[in-house]
Amino acid sequence: MSAPTHSPPPGPLVEVAGLRKSYGDRVVLDDVDLRVEPGDVVCLIGSSGSGKSTLLRCLNLLEEIDDGVITFEGREISDPRVDPMQVRRRIGMVFQAYNLFPHLTVLENCTLAPRHAHGLGRRAARERARELLERFGLAEHADKHPDRLSGGQQQRAAVVRALCTQPTLLLLDEVTAALDPELVGDVLGIVRDLAAAGTTMVLATHEMAFAREVATKVAFLDGGRILEQGPPAQIFADPREERTRAFLRRVLNPGGH
Amino acid sequence: MPASPAAWRPSERELARRAERRRLHVRRSGTASASTVVVFALLGLGLVLSPGWERVQETFFSWSDAKESFPLVLEAFWLNVRIFLVAEPAILVLALLVAIMRGTRSAWLAPLRIVAVGFTDVMRGIPTLLLVVLLGFGVPALELQGLTNDRLVWATVALILSYSAYVAEVFRAGIESIHPSQIASARALGLGPVRTLRHVVVPQAVRRVVPPLLNDFISLQKDTALVSLVGVYDGVFAARDYASYNFNYTSLVVVALFFIVLTVPLARFTDWLQRRVAERERAGAL
Numbered sequence: 001m002s003a004p005t006h007s008p009p010p011g012p013l014v015e016v017a018g019l020r021k022s023y024g025d026r027v028v029l030d031d032v033d034l035r036v037e038p039g040d041v042v043c044l045i046g047s048s049g050s051g052k053s054t055l056l057r058c059l060n061l062l063e064e065i066d067d068g069v070i071t072f073e074g075r076e077i078s079d080p081r082v083d084p085m086q087v088r089r090r091i092g093m094v095f096q097a098y099n100l101f102p103h104l105t106v107l108e109n110c111t112l113a114p115r116h117a118h119g120l121g122r123r124a125a126r127e128r129a130r131e132l133l134e135r136f137g138l139a140e141h142a143d144k145h146p147d148r149l150s151g152g153q154q155q156r157a158a159v160v161r162a163l164c165t166q167p168t169l170l171l172l173d174e175v176t177a178a179l180d181p182e183l184v185g186d187v188l189g190i191v192r193d194l195a196a197a198g199t200t201m202v203l204a205t206h207e208m209a210f211a212r213e214v215a216t217k218v219a220f221l222d223g224g225r226i227l228e229q230g231p232p233a234q235i236f237a238d239p240r241e242e243r244t245r246a247f248l249r250r251v252l253n254p255g256g257h
Numbered sequence: 258m259p260a261s262p263a264a265w266r267p268s269e270r271e272l273a274r275r276a277e278r279r280r281l282h283v284r285r286s287g288t289a290s291a292s293t294v295v296v297f298a299l300l301g302l303g304l305v306l307s308p309g310w311e312r313v314q315e316t317f318f319s320w321s322d323a324k325e326s327f328p329l330v331l332e333a334f335w336l337n338v339r340i341f342l343v344a345e346p347a348i349l350v351l352a353l354l355v356a357i358m359r360g361t362r363s364a365w366l367a368p369l370r371i372v373a374v375g376f377t378d379v380m381r382g383i384p385t386l387l388l389v390v391l392l393g394f395g396v397p398a399l400e401l402q403g404l405t406n407d408r409l410v411w412a413t414v415a416l417i418l419s420y421s422a423y424v425a426e427v428f429r430a431g432i433e434s435i436h437p438s439q440i441a442s443a444r445a446l447g448l449g450p451v452r453t454l455r456h457v458v459v460p461q462a463v464r465r466v467v468p469p470l471l472n473d474f475i476s477l478q479k480d481t482a483l484v485s486l487v488g489v490y491d492g493v494f495a496a497r498d499y500a501s502y503n504f505n506y507t508s509l510v511v512v513a514l515f516f517i518v519l520t521v522p523l524a525r526f527t528d529w530l531q532r533r534v535a536e537r538e539r540a541g542a543l
Contacts, residue, residue, distance in 0.1 A: 018268060027265075067271040080278045 011074060013038045013169060013200050014059065019068035021054055021224075028054045030224040032068070036169070036202060036217075041195045043211035043232070044204045046221035047247060052204035053096075055221070056171045059202065060093050073168065089117055092162030096174040098154045100146035106133065106157045107142040110164045118165055125164070132160045136190055152183030159190055170194065172203035208251055212236050220244045319507045326499045326508035334492030334515045337481040340413050341519075344481075345474060347417045352424035357454065359425070360432055373425075380422035386483055388415040393487030412484040420477050427469045431462030464534060471527045475520045482516075 014036035021029040029051045036042050044052040057063045059070065061077060061084040070078040077087045100109050110129035114120040120128070133142050136156050146154050155175055162170060172191065176184040188210050195201065195214045205211055211218055212232045219229035220241070228241045239245045267275070304310065358366070358373040380388070392415040397406035405411075435458050443453040463470075485494035492512045499508040 020265065030265075067265075067268055069270055078274070080274055080281055 012036060012071075013040070013073060014202070015069075015071040016055075016059070017069045017071075019055070019058060019070065020066045021051075021058055021063060022066055028224050029058065029065075032224075032226050034219060034226065034229070036200060038168075038200055039198045040200055040216045041214050042202045042217045042219060043215040044202065044219050044221055045206075045208065045211060045247075047250075050221040051224040052221055053173050056093070056173050056202060056204055059169075060091055060171055061087055085117075089113075089165065090167055091169045091171060092165060092167035093171040094155070094158050094162050094173065094175050096177050098146070098151075098158045098178070100154055100158055100161070102145065102147055105143050105145055106138065106149070106160075109146065109157065110161045113161070113165050129160070129164050132163055133157075136160055150183065151179050152186040155179060155183075155187045156190055159187070159194075163194075168200065170199055170201045172201060172205075174204050174206065176205070176207060206251065208236070208248070220247065222247070315505075317506050317510055319505055322499075322503060322505045322507035323511055325503075326496065326511055329495050329499060330492055330508055330512050330515065333490055333495035334512065336409075336484075336489070336491045337478070337493075337515075338519065340409075340416070340481045340484060340491070341478050344413055344417050344420070344477060348420045348424055348477070351417065351421040353428055353459070355421060355425035356428035356432060357459075359429055377422045377425055380418050381426070383419070385416070385419040385480055386486065388419050389483045390486055391415070392418075393484070393489075408487045409484060409489045412487050412489060416477065416480060416483070420473060420480075424470065424473050427466050427473065428462065430469075431466035432458055434465055435461050467527060467531060471524065474523065478519055478523075479516055 012035045014034070016032055016034040019029055019032040019034075020027070032051075032055060034042070034055075044055060046052055054063060058065050059072075061082075065078055068078065069076055072087060073090070076082070077084075100106075101112070104112065107126065107129055110133065111122070111125040114125040114128065115122060130139065130142060133139050136159070138153060138157055138160065141149055141153060141157070146157065149157065155178075159172075159175070175191070176187050179187060184207070188207065191201070191203070191210075192214055215232045217229060218232045218235040219226045220235060220239070220243075221227070222243050228235065228239060228244050235244065236248065239248060307313075355373045355376055358369045359377075361370060383391075389412050393408045393412040396404070396411045397408060400406070432454075439457055439461065440453055443457040444450075448456065482491065482493040485491050485497070488494075492515060496508040496512040500506050
């Protein structure tokens with residue numbers, strides 16, 4: 001099963017409606033609506049604690065939601081009868097802290113899911129992983145353990161690991177937040193290439209310049225709500241909401257008062 | 258503006274979903290209960306229908322013998338509890354000491370390392386049973402001045418030595434599993450090697466090894482029975498005594514139940530402790 005067995009149904013790839021998530025009586029996401037079309041690159045922006053990461057985790061069914069509906073590939077995945085494993089096999093995720101498995105080499109990290117979650121043969125999995133590692137400049141590190149790599153290399157390896165399962169949707173959770181500024185470019189370069197290749201992505205990010213460049217849609221989260229969403233040109237140049245404006249002022253000239 | 262929780266009413270879809278979750282939950286519990294009942298019923302039936310069941314029931318599960326031996330076993334079993342209560346803290350201290358000795362890096366402390374390695378190799382190599390017999394009978398025979406000749410004491414010392422060797426290795430595994438970056442950051446804060454161990458490494462290591470430690474605790478609780486080999490009148494000795502006088506083994510089942518009753522609360526307590534630490538220190542999955 002090297003190619004996806006079914007063609008994507010028409011309509012949005014992901015549709016979130018009225019999503020609500022709380023921990024105890026702390027409401028983290030409140031009445032969130034979001035549409036992701038195939039080929040979209042959706043950037044979630046907003047200050048820490050605004051709910052960006054939680055939203056990503058909800059899309060991947062890592063969190064049980066309190067209300068609302070999440071549709072993926074035309075099917076409601078927030079239904080309790082849906083097997084989360086089946087959903088996650090079609091969605092890739094990259095974490096802020098890389099979360100590579102330290103006991104496996106980079107190559108083994110990349111072949112783990114294809115072999116044991118997707119039933120790919122050892123050879124085919126290795127071939128695909130080597131090809132992707134090569135493409136992202138990690139060929140020489142394939143047989144090293146993650147701890148021997150730099151942060152930027154580890155995060156690139158984590159992206160490759162997510163891509164090895166050929167997901168239809170890629171979730172990126174502040175993938176550059178733990179990196180040195182000089183390494184950020186490396187990882188963003190990969191994401192840019194993926195965007196250009198038409199990969200559908202939802203990413204939480206603090207890199208405004210990057211979001212402006214690659215996003216097809218930007219959503220500004222504040223206090224668990226999507227306060228405003230639209231094409232980057234509109235959000236960055238002419239935000240409707242005062243809060244969006246204040247946030248952008250803060251992050252675009254840090255230190256400036 | 259975050260809406261107050263009170264203002265929110267679950268949607269129709271959410272209510273339907275909750276009903277569905279409940280239904281799935283009920284179905285799962287139903288399956289679990291049914292399979293449990295079937296499995297245990299079959300096991301019980303197999304036991305009761307076995308040809309020798311009646312004889313076994315008479316010699317191992319006689320109610321009157323259980324009642325009669327209970328107070329005898331209870332009184333003697335109290336000694337097992339006391340041995341355990343004395344040995345366990347001693348083992349924890351000695352084992353941690355040995356583990357730390359083994360982990361030292363300084364050239365001056367090489368003799369300590371050798372002692373620690375030798376101790377572990379020897380004590381772990383000798384069967385606990387032999388160690389109890391050797392110390393329980395051997396040391397009093399030396400007729401040393403100023404040392405007790407009580408076989409109970411020496412048998413307990415044997416348990417402490419034997420188990421310290423095992424537990425030391427558990428501690429060492431825990432200490433070595435702490436990531437070097439933790440030590441680096443403690444040293445960077447200006448802590449010396451001893452304080453790094455005491456405040457950063459050991460507390461994390463201990464948390465990590467609680468489950469295997471509990472394993473060794475329970476094993477020790479059971480091995481307190483070995484003191485009966487050197488003639489100490491503990492729970493097992495009392496039970497065997499009763500069995501040989503009355504030609505009935507029910508007393509052995511009684512003492513076995515005592516051991517179970519002793520270990521189960523400890524296991525539940527540790528589970529609870531582990532869960533509490535996890536809840537406090539780990540938020541979510543990340």
